[in-house]
Amino acid sequence: MPKPPKSQLASGQSSQGSYKPLHLPPSIIVYDGPRALRGHRLNKFALSIRDEENRRQFVADEEIFMKAAGLTEKERDMIRRRDWLEIVNYGGNMYAMIKVARALGISQARVGAQMRGEDFEEFMASRPVGSTGIASRNDLGAWRD
Numbered sequence: 800m801p802k803p804p805k806s807q808l809a810s811g812q813s814s815q816g817s818y819k820p821l822h823l824p825p826s827i828i829v830y831d832g833p834r835a836l837r838g839h840r841l842n843k844f845a846l847s848i849r850d851e852e853n854r855r856q857f858v859a860d861e862e863i864f865m866k867a868a869g870l871t872e873k874e875r876d877m878i879r880r881r882d883w884l885e886i887v888n889y890g891g892n893m894y895a896m897i898k899v900a901r902a903l904g905i906s907q908a909r910v911g912a913q914m915r916g917e918d919f920e921e922f923m924a925s926r927p928v929g930s931t932g933i934a935s936r937n938d939l940g941a942w943r944d
Contacts, residue, residue: 828887838890841877844868845895854902881905884914 823829847853847868857864865875877886878899887893900910912922 830890830892834890836890838886838892840868840870841874841886841889841891842895844870844874845891845899848898848902857899857902881913883910887914 828834844865848857853864861878862875865878870878874889877889877891881900881903883893883896883900886896897907897910900907908922908926909919912919915922917925
């Protein structure tokens, strides 16, 4: 895929050729080649959680499972802290990370709230009226419409 003309490139083009078009808001995370490569271990780990036995092992002992998956200390720390935004900035694919969150009993709505820097009630209040938004039985007692 050809790159856009230089006038559309962000001024901080990386040496790997990664770029961010100028017309995007600064908060947009461009999932480019270097970011995908950096996040490969995390994404492979997260997608392994789809397997029931892997999920059971992860929930039983996160640390042992993450080490066996070959995650670096930095990657394990992001998972320990449940810092979904940092994980995505690092190169974790959000769809893969939801597998990890769900294994831990964390709903997609709670992940979204954390990524926006809001508490759950603030986040849910910003959802459209009639939005289902609740993806976990754990949330049912914590939020009422």
